[in-house]
Amino acid sequence: MSILHTVNKSPFEKTALAACLNHITPDATILLFEDGVYGALQGSQIAAHMQQTLTTNKIYVLGADLKARGFDTDRLIPGMAVVEYDGFVELVAQHDKVQAWL
């Protein structure tokens, strides 16, 4: 049973991403969008935890929301994958369930 976890909160404002990371199983995928994209950036307090998560789970970032916040993809932690809305839809279809960490 694969689950797509969506996180739309900044990890520096809310604990949604931390809660998500504490609950995911190895076959789960994370999608960061809206303010959630801040969790995908290099050099932050949470970057080491994200890097470690990337060794077991795939993490995607919504490109439009990253760009809207003034970041290029070269600011991402290596290993993060960028998708647009069509990729978001494909991820939803590929997983059995979607869990939104609101």
Added chain:
Amino acid sequence: MKFAIQINEGPYQHQSADSAYFFTKAALAQGHEIFRVFFYHDGVNNATRLTTPPQDDRHIVNRWAELAEQYNLDLVVCVAAAQRRGMVDEGEAKRNGKDATNIHPRFRISGLGQLVEAAIQADRLIVFGD
């Protein structure tokens, strides 16, 4: 594949009102079916036909209505959330003795059972909110 969409936040207030629209549009473009879009909590404000944004801004309500027209979408507004926020259609206006209505004709007011049914009938439920 059949998708159900739930929106919990209002227009021009939280990005999730925009994200839900872009996701729905992308899903339809890929040939997926949108079983229902359910507007809950402050999300019911996405259904007011009285919205008048500046000309150079997106019209979030009409945008939903146009997509619904094109793909025959079922846009459902939660009745309890709508009543609390003064979102009224003709039936509710009559029933509650109100002198005006503000629900866009492409949306309809119904109960939480519609969300439960959508969650059961659709292959995936995607929730947008804060």
